Amino acid sequence: MANTVPMEDVPPIRRLFQNARPALHNLEAQLKRTIYPHTRIPNTASSKGKHVGKPSAFGEIVPRIRMLGRKKADPPSLDMLGLELILIIFNMVYEDHPRSMRNLALVNSHYHYAARYCQHRDVTFVIESPHQKSFHDRLAYIEKHALIPAIRSIRVYAPAIEEDEKCLDALVQLMQKATGLRDLEWQNTMLYTPPNRYHLPPIASVGIPEKLVLALQPEGSVRLHTSIGSLDRVVEPILDARMPVYTAPLLKRNDSLHSLSMVFTYSDEESCVKFAQIAKQILLSSPNVRKLSIDFGPQGDGPVSFPLPASYTGLGFVDGERPPALEILKLIRYEFGYKKEVEPGYISGSHVGYPGNGHESDYWAEVFDWSRLKHLTIRNVDFALKIAPKLASIEHVVFDRPWGTERVIDVYESVPNALQSITIPRFNTLGLNGIIRHGSQLRVLKIHQNETQTWADETIDASSLLTIQRECPLIEELALDISRNGDWPYDVLEVLAGFPKLRILTIWFEMGRVGREPDDIVRPLVTYPAVDELYRRICLIRPRTLPALGMLKIYCGGGKEISGCSLPELA
Numbered sequence: 001m002a003n004t005v006p007m008e009d010v011p012p013i014r015r016l017f018q019n020a021r022p023a024l025h026n027l028e029a030q031l032k033r034t035i036y037p038h039t040r041i042p043n044t045a046s047s048k049g050k051h052v053g054k055p056s057a058f059g060e061i062v063p064r065i066r067m068l069g070r071k072k073a074d075p076p077s078l079d080m081l082g083l084e085l086i087l088i089i090f091n092m093v094y095e096d097h098p099r100s101m102r103n104l105a106l107v108n109s110h111y112h113y114a115a116r117y118c119q120h121r122d123v124t125f126v127i128e129s130p131h132q133k134s135f136h137d138r139l140a141y142i143e144k145h146a147l148i149p150a151i152r153s154i155r156v157y158a159p160a161i162e163e164d165e166k167c168l169d170a171l172v173q174l175m176q177k178a179t180g181l182r183d184l185e186w187q188n189t190m191l192y193t194p195p196n197r198y199h200l201p202p203i204a205s206v207g208i209p210e211k212l213v214l215a216l217q218p219e220g221s222v223r224l225h226t227s228i229g230s231l232d233r234v235v236e237p238i239l240d241a242r243m244p245v246y247t248a249p250l251l252k253r254n255d256s257l258h259s260l261s262m263v264f265t266y267s268d269e270e271s272c273v274k275f276a277q278i279a280k281q282i283l284l285s286s287p288n289v290r291k292l293s294i295d296f297g298p299q300g301d302g303p304v305s306f307p308l309p310a311s312y313t314g315l316g317f318v319d320g321e322r323p324p325a326l327e328i329l330k331l332i333r334y335e336f337g338y339k340k341e342v343e344p345g346y347i348s349g350s351h352v353g354y355p356g357n358g359h360e361s362d363y364w365a366e367v368f369d370w371s372r373l374k375h376l377t378i379r380n381v382d383f384a385l386k387i388a389p390k391l392a393s394i395e396h397v398v399f400d401r402p403w404g405t406e407r408v409i410d411v412y413e414s415v416p417n418a419l420q421s422i423t424i425p426r427f428n429t430l431g432l433n434g435i436i437r438h439g440s441q442l443r444v445l446k447i448h449q450n451e452t453q454t455w456a457d458e459t460i461d462a463s464s465l466l467t468i469q470r471e472c473p474l475i476e477e478l479a480l481d482i483s484r485n486g487d488w489p490y491d492v493l494e495v496l497a498g499f500p501k502l503r504i505l506t507i508w509f510e511m512g513r514v515g516r517e518p519d520d521i522v523r524p525l526v527t528y529p530a531v532d533e534l535y536r537r538i539c540l541i542r543p544r545t546l547p548a549l550g551m552l553k554i555y556c557g558g559g560k561e562i563s564g565c566s567l568p569e570l571a
Contacts, residue, residue, distance in 0.1 A: 079110060086114050094118040097550070113145075120150040127158040127167045139170055148174070153183035172215045175222075183258075185225040186212065208250065216256040224256040225291075228279060229263035250282045257282075259291030259328070265298070272296075272313040280315045283323040290327040290372075297333035312337040312353035314360060317367070325369035327393075330377040332400060336360040361386060381407045388414035395441075398423040409434050418442070425449035427460040427481075436471040445472070446479040448508055451557055455510055456483040462491040469499050479506035479553075486523060488534065497542040503550040505538075511557025526556040 078086055093100050098119075105115035120142065125135055142148055156171065175181060186208040208226045216222045228250075250257065260282065264275050276296075283289060298309070314337050317323075337354030354360045365386040373391055377398040378384050384397075388411050397419055399408055408429050412422070418437070421444035424430050435445065445468070447460060459481045468475075478499065482492055496505060512521040524530065535552050542549065 079108075083114065086110075087117060090114050090118045091121070094121065116145065117147060117150045120147040121152045122155070123151055123153070124155045125157070125171070127156060127171075132167060135167055136170065139174060142174075148177050149180055151178040152180055153185065154178075154181065155185040155187070157187050168209060168211050172211055175212075175215050181222050183223045183225060184212065184216065187227060213250075213254065213256070222256060223258035223288075224254070225259040226250075226257070227261035227263060227293075228282070229261070229265075229275075229295075251278070251285060254282075254286045255288055257286040257289055259293075260286070260289055261293040261295075263293075263295045269309045269311055269313055272309065276313060276315050280317070280321075283315075284321060287324050289324050292323065292326050292328070293330040293332075294334050295330075295332040297335065310352065312351050312355070314351065314354070316355050317360075317363060318356040320367065322368045325372040327372050328375040329373060331383075332377070332379060334380075336364070336380075336383070365390070381411060384411045385414065389416060391415050392417070395419060396421040396444075399425070413437070420444065422446070426458045427464070428458060432464050432467060435468060439468075439472040439474075441474065442472045443474050444477045445475055446477075446506075448479055448481050451511060455481065456485070459483045460492075462489070462495050465492060465495045469495055473500055475499055476501050477504040477506075478502060479508075481508045484509060484522060484524065488524060490537075493534065493538055494541055497538045497549075498546075500546055503547070504553075505549060505551070506553040506555070508555045509557075526554060 078089065081089075090101070090104065093104070101115040101119050105112045123138075123142070125138065127135055142151075151174075154171075154175070158167075175184070188208075208224065213224070216224060262279050264272065264279075283292075296314075314335065316337075335351045336359060337351040338359045339352070339354055339357070356363050361380075361383050365383070368387075370387050370390040371392050374393050375396040375398075376384070376391070376394060377400055379400050381399070384399075385407065394415050394417065397411065397415070398421075408424065409431065412419070412430055412434050418439070418441035420441050422430065422435060422438060422442065423444075423446040425447070426449055427447050435442070449455070449458070465480075478496065482489055496502070509526050510522045531552075531554050534554070535549075538549060538552070
């Protein structure tokens with residue numbers, strides 16, 4: 001018989017636990033089943049003397065609780081940053097590749113707003129009768145989603161003569177609210193423009209409405225970009241009584257005008273003289289013009305063209321007159337004038353009667369301030385030679401269908417410093433030594449010409465390209481004519497893959513004589529699968545220590561590109 005202890009001899013605390021033992025036992029079992037629903041709880045008999053846990057106060061073996069390992073922390077996310085930092089990062093992406101904003105906007109609502117905010121740094125409006133509703137809807141969207149602070153530049157396409165007062169008033173109000181606005185570009189389009197007019201320079205314009213100019217004046221921090229000009233078919237509307245409505249603001253002193261494009265195609269002397277004098281007055285009254293584009297000549301710019309006028313029809317700068325110091329000059333068509341008695345051996349009947357002394361090109365070279373010019377696009381090689389030694393800040397030189405290509409190399413050798421970009425029609429135009437002379441600063445190299453019978457013989461070879469790769473380590477963009485004869489130029493592709501900083505690559509392949517297919521078509525054929533295979537090959541042989549190629553464009557002949565979108569990095 002078991003010995004029993006009378007309850008009165010048991011201490012009160014212990015007596016309390018003894019009475020509560022059945023209830024605690026049930027609670028403990030329930031907790032075990034709740035916490036370890038799939039765990040078999042061993043008892044003392046089944047453990048065979050092995051301790052599988054610490055004994056409880058009630059004699060059972062409680063399974064040893066297994067501490068779960070600490071979960072690995074998730075990698076840092078941009079969501080942890082504030083909106084201001086995210087916008088800074090998105091702005092950097094937008095500057096390098098604007099189309100990436102479309103993908104970022106699909107990630108989540110947070111990114112969607114940040115991407116839309118960055119996309120509204122540059123806003124384009126079309127003010128024409130068919131588009132007026134879209135214009136007002138766009139303004140309402142911008143204001144509703146609080147995107148006005150994001151705006152840095154506004155581009156407006158509008159008719160040259162007709163204007164809508166309500167649209168102009170709404171645009172002025174937007175400009176006044178956009179405190180971050182830095183640039184306003186006003187492009188006047190005529191009603192009879194090509195279907196893709198919004199992707200090309202306007203064919204006709206007469207300045208900018210006075211309302212917008214007055215809205216820019218108080219602050220003076222917004223830079224104005226516009227154009228003046230006309231084709232012959234719209235000369236009369238440009239020169240009628242309505243013209244001063246647009247040109248008057250530009251003829252006065254205008255501190256906001258930053259860039260001006262002059263596109264004027266004429267067939268008679270009178271219209272050209274009138275236009276040239278207006279353009280000259282605008283340049284002399286705008287002290288902050290830094291970008292100037294001149295395309296100024298008769299109708300026809302190809303095999304069939306009209307003869308030049310006999311008398312002088314140029315801008316006529318004399319007696320120390322000159323435009324402000326330019327940073328960008330695009331001089332496409334402009335016939336310099338001269339005095340007949342000064343150069344009796346010069347071709348007669350063309351631009352005779354320049355009001356200054358000597359040749360007009362000499363006046364431009366000697367009197368104009370060229371010290372700040374960074375980017376020059378030009379056709380006239382002789383004039384480029386005159387100003388080349390004066391270009392102390394030059395970084396980019398582009399020859400647009402140059403006259404006198406054999407002297408282009410002299411221009412590149414005459415500039416006082418290394419260039420950041422070179423654009424030439426053929427490799428032998430400048431030669432290997434002429435290119436690597438600028439290797440310490442060269443970032444963009446473009447060698448391309450229209451297809452000719454000697455096209456393949458004038459392309460660059462792998463050996464010369466390898467020297468350029470070694471001597472020009474900063475190149476980020478290449479655009480080259482590359483020949484193929486029965487097989488892909490794998491040796492050239494291997495050299496291209498080794499450029500350490502290359503991001504954008506454009507290749508022109510030869511098409512062959514169209515109309516005599518299939519005998520004269522150069523092979524292998526440039527197809528979409530072939531382009532994909534070339535891209536993959538370049539990526540595979542490109543050292544993994546170098547950044548991935550961001551964009552590949554391939555052309556065949558003078559047609560459209562076969563591939564021009566950003567391509568993903570291959571694993």
